[in-house]
Amino acid sequence: MPSPLAVSDLLSALLLGILEGLTEFLPISSTGHLLIAQHWLGARSDLFNIVIQAGAIIAITLVFRQRLWALATGLGQRENRLYLAKIALAFLVTAVVGLPVRLAGWELPETVSPVAAALILGGVWMLIAERLAERRAPSAEITWKVAVLVGLAQVVAGVFPGTSRSAAAIFMAMLAGTGQRSAATEFVFLVGIPTMFAASGYALLEHFIDGGAQPEAWGELGLAFLAAAVTGFVVVRWLLGYIKQHRYTVFAYYRIALGAALLLWLPTGG
Incomplete structure (x- = not known):
């Protein structure tokens, strides 16, 4: 019979997986929400946080399975070849620029203060970009x-x-010329498939190169991965319908409110 502590760890992993699935594709920052949640549910490894993102990407693959199949089987059409080439280009830019940045350690600390500031600035950026x-x-x-x-x-x-x-990617696409929210969102989500799978694979490689120096609870990771995939599937299906009739404005205001609440919470020692 599992101990109460083991059950608690499994419940924590389940909740984090659900949270990842809820927030990965909404423009509200899954990293920020996971960081905040882990103050109460317990800190997890970088490997855990990155691999459960791949669970959410499984959801994208399933949602867009017909689109992906049409692109793969329609290579005889110039339009499909160009679209796939642009997905590949976006991924390569991320990889070529992002890998040296990661190796150099150029990243703000995942603490509440910079995350709160990024939530607020990102919300303001979304409002301006929509306009x-x-x-x-x-x-x-x-x-x-x-x-x-x-x-x-x-x-x-x-x-x-x-x-x-x-x-960041959706609103950059909209400002750069893809004015239709649905078209920009679809492209960014499709680019996210190779991007996040590559990030998860890189994290796994780092883990095993280190000899598994940091032990990982694989059962909990698997549960969180599955929860992120199921939740992400539901969220993406809902979001694709929502943006056909609505702006992203509500998410911008949510980011600003959450970021402000976190900054107010900091002086209390939380």
């Missing part, structure tokens, strides 16, 4: 420029915890 994008003629085109900037936006999100990869 600017609406002044342009709506376009569903993904240009080469958009692909490059989406790749760079993912790197920026990795350096500044709390920024939100999806928010």
Whole structure:
């Protein structure tokens, strides 16, 4: 019979997986929410936090399975080849720029204060970007420029915890010319598939190169991975319908309110 402590650890992992699935694709920063939650549920390894993100990416793969199949089987069409090439370009920009940044250790500490600031600044950035994008003629085109900037936006999100990869990339795409929210969101989500799988694979490689120096609770990691995948699937299906009729404004205000609450909470010693 499992001990109460083991049950508590499993429940903690389950809750963190659900939280990851809820926040990975909403433009509110999964990293920020996981950091905050782990103050109460217990800190987890970098490997845990990155691999459960891959669980959420499984959800994206399932949601877009028909789109991915159409792209894979439609390589005879120039439009599909170009779209896949732009996904590859965005991923390569993230990898080529992001890997040296990671190796150099250029990243703000994942503590409450910088995450709170990133939540607020990101919320303001979203409000401004929505306004600017609406002044342009709506376009569903993904240009080469958009692909490059989406790749760079993912790197920026990795350096500044709390920024939100999806928010940074989606609004960069909208400002760079893809005025339709749905088109920008789809492209960013599809770019996220190779990006997050590569990040998870890199984290696993680092873990095993270190000889597994930091022991990992694989059962808890697996549970969180599954929870993130299931929750992420539901959230993405809902979000894709929501943005057809609504702006991202509500998420911007949520980020600002949460960031302000965290900054007010800091002086109490929390």
